[in-house]
Amino acid sequence: MAQTTKGRVVISRNPEEALKLAAAVYKKHLADGPASELNNLDSAYNWNATGPTIATCLAFHDDAESFKSKMEEAYRNRDALLAPIDDIVRGSSAYLKGKYSKNPKKLGDWGYPVDDTPKVKKKKA
Secondary structure (H helix, E strand, O other): OOOOOOOOOOOOOOHHHHHHHHHHHHHHHHHHHHHOHHHHOOOOOOHHHHOOHHHHHHHHHHHHHHHHHHHHHHHHHHHHHHHHHHHHHHHHHHHHHHHOOOOHHHHHHHOOOOOOOOOOOOOOO
């Protein structure tokens, strides 16, 4: 004789998958109309009030994903330009530090932060 299981309902924690599931449930609820089993839910859960917000929430999710890809592209563009800028800033610092070796605080005139406090030696454990 076959054994029946209680069955497990797997609800994803992934926002996009959860929204797609919610949309499917809401679609069935609307199709069933007044005969929908979900009308019997506790008053804390009201598909008629929450259901219409699913499409808006999914649109916000799609916007966020679009912004995420735009952000990644912007970071790639920034990184492509950053290396030579970083090199020239470091090279200029080295040049000015050599030129003003007696007075390194002069580098502050160019905007370089100058810390002239003595380095603290690390203690061995």
